[in-house]
Amino acid sequence: MSERGLELAREKMTAAGVATAAIETFSRFYGILESGATGLIREEDVDPLPELPRHADLDVSAAEAADALSRTAIIKLNGGLGTSMGMDRAKSLLPVRTGTGERDGEQLAFLDVIVGQIRAARAATGARLPLVLMNSFRTQDDTREALAPYGDLAVDGVPLDFLQNREPKLRADTLEPVEWPDDPDLEWCPPGHGDLYPALHASGVVKALLAAGFRYASVSNADNLGAGPDATIAAWFASTGAPYAAEMCLKTPADVKGGQLVVRKSDGRIIQRETAQTHPDDMEVSLDPARHRYFHTNNLWFDLEALDAELDRTGGVLELPLIRNEKTVDPTDSFSPKVVQIESAMGAAVAVFEGAQVIEVERERFLPVKTTNDLLVLRSDVYELTDDYRLRATVPAPLVRLSGAYKAISAFDARFPAGPPSLAGATSLTVDGDWTFGSGVAVEGEAALPDQGEPATVPDGATVTGEGVRV
Numbered sequence: 001m002s003e004r005g006l007e008l009a010r011e012k013m014t015a016a017g018v019a020t021a022a023i024e025t026f027s028r029f030y031g032i033l034e035s036g037a038t039g040l041i042r043e044e045d046v047d048p049l050p051e052l053p054r055h056a057d058l059d060v061s062a063a064e065a066a067d068a069l070s071r072t073a074i075i076k077l078n079g080g081l082g083t084s085m086g087m088d089r090a091k092s093l094l095p096v097r098t099g100t101g102e103r104d105g106e107q108l109a110f111l112d113v114i115v116g117q118i119r120a121a122r123a124a125t126g127a128r129l130p131l132v133l134m135n136s137f138r139t140q141d142d143t144r145e146a147l148a149p150y151g152d153l154a155v156d157g158v159p160l161d162f163l164q165n166r167e168p169k170l171r172a173d174t175l176e177p178v179e180w181p182d183d184p185d186l187e188w189c190p191p192g193h194g195d196l197y198p199a200l201h202a203s204g205v206v207k208a209l210l211a212a213g214f215r216y217a218s219v220s221n222a223d224n225l226g227a228g229p230d231a232t233i234a235a236w237f238a239s240t241g242a243p244y245a246a247e248m249c250l251k252t253p254a255d256v257k258g259g260q261l262v263v264r265k266s267d268g269r270i271i272q273r274e275t276a277q278t279h280p281d282d283m284e285v286s287l288d289p290a291r292h293r294y295f296h297t298n299n300l301w302f303d304l305e306a307l308d309a310e311l312d313r314t315g316g317v318l319e320l321p322l323i324r325n326e327k328t329v330d331p332t333d334s335f336s337p338k339v340v341q342i343e344s345a346m347g348a349a350v351a352v353f354e355g356a357q358v359i360e361v362e363r364e365r366f367l368p369v370k371t372t373n374d375l376l377v378l379r380s381d382v383y384e385l386t387d388d389y390r391l392r393a394t395v396p397a398p399l400v401r402l403s404g405a406y407k408a409i410s411a412f413d414a415r416f417p418a419g420p421p422s423l424a425g426a427t428s429l430t431v432d433g434d435w436t437f438g439s440g441v442a443v444e445g446e447a448a449l450p451d452q453g454e455p456a457t458v459p460d461g462a463t464v465t466g467e468g469v470r471v
Helices: 002-017 020-033 062-069 110-125 140-147 193-203 205-211 231-240 282-287 304-314 348-349 371-380 409-415
Strands: 047-049 072-077 095-098 108-109 132-134 161-165 216-221 244-250 260-262 270-273 294-303 323-326 338-343 357-360 383-385 391-393 397-404 422-431 434-436 442-449 456-458 462-466 469-471
Touching: 002 020, 020 193, 020 338, 062 072, 062 110, 062 231, 095 110, 095 383, 108 110, 110 140, 132 140, 132 348, 140 161, 161 193, 193 205, 193 304, 193 348, 193 442, 205 304, 216 231, 216 304, 231 244, 231 294, 231 357, 244 348, 260 294, 260 348, 270 348, 294 304, 294 348, 371 397, 371 409, 409 434, 442 469
Parallel strands: 072 132, 072 216, 132 161, 244 357, 397 422, 422 442, 434 456, 442 462
Antiparallel strands: 047 260, 095 108, 216 294, 244 294, 260 270, 323 338, 383 391, 462 469
C-alpha cells in the first residue's frame, strides 16, 4: 500500500507544479518512512558538544568585518503563517514594536524591523547586503505588498524572494495522500525548513548570488529579530574557510524545546537532533543544561560556492535525516484523520558539510516569537529598539506563561488594549484564567494572576506581584 502511496503523492505534487528537487526529496524521505525508520537519535549514541569558540571573544578588525559583510547576503525564512497564534497570513507582518526617530509612533512589523536592520548595516559599512526571503504560496503576495514601499531594498541581479515547496500530508494508516474536501488546502503541508535546499536549487538563487559577486549567506528565521546582519561573525566565518557554520546559545530555563547539536559516537561527526527526533525516555537528559549546554538558534552561515557545489552534486536532494511528525489533517479538529507529515531540519546539514563550524553567540542573537508569551516580552519595555533597528534588552527577560485565553493574536491584543504592561521589574509572569490589562500596569518579581473563574481586569496603574494585584 505504501508503494501506491508514493505514486499517488508524486502525481499530486507534479500536478501542483512542485519542483522536481522537492519531489525527489520527498520520495527519498518516503522510502525511509516506509521502512519504519523513526528518525530518533538516542542519547546513548551521542556525546554533548565540547566548549565552543565565542562570538564575544572574536578579535576582528573593522576592515575585515566590512570586507566580509560586503560579500554576504541575508536570507530569511518567511513561510510561516503564525497558525499557532491563530493567524492566516505571514507572521512577519505582525506588529512587534512601536517605531522611534523618523518612524516615531508607527507600528512596525517584523518585516519592517528586518528591513531597518538591513538599511542600517548598509549605511554603516557600505555593503550592498541583499535581503532574500523564502516565502510560501500563502505568504508571498502579502509580503511583496508590504515590501513595495521600500524601493531601495532590491539589489541588482538578486531576487527579493523565492518559494518554498509543499508536499501532501499522508494518512497515518495507509501512507497515501489524505483527502479533505472540506478544505483541500489542509491536504498540504510545508516540508520543514530543510526544504531550504531543494527550494534554493529549484529557484537558482545561489547561482544568482554568486553571479552578483556574493560569497557568503547568513540564514535565519524571519521571526527571530535577534539575527540581524553581523559583520564580526561574517569575518570569523570567512576566516575559517568552512563551508557551513551554526550559531548556538547557552540554555536558560526558557529553552524547553528546540534543536541541539550533538556528537555522534560512531564517527565523531556533529549532527543535529530536533525535539521530534528525541526519544521520550531521553527527553529529560536532552534538556539538562549540565549535559547539553547549548541549543541551536537556527542561524546558519554558508559558503555559497560550497553550497552551490553540493546542490549541483545532489540535485538539491541533501541527505538529511527524516523527522516524522504526526498530526491530524485539520489541526483544529482532533477527530479529523491522523496524518504523517514528512519534515527535515535545515540545521541537519551540519553532517553533510565536512569541516562545518559551530560558534557560541549571545542571547541577543536569538529572540524568536513562537507564541504570544514571546510576543508580550518583545513588545514590552524589556527591550528597546535602537536607531539601527536592533532589539536591545534593558533587563534580563522574564519567563512569561499566559493561559490559553491569550493563544490567538486577536484574543491576545484584546486583553492588552493599552499595550503591554511594564515587565522591566519582573522575573516571571504567570497568568491563569482570563485577565484584561489596563493602562500603566507594572509587573514585579515572580508575579502571578490566578484563575477567577470568569473574566477579570487588572485596573489602570495597578501592580501585579506574586500576591496578585496591588492598586
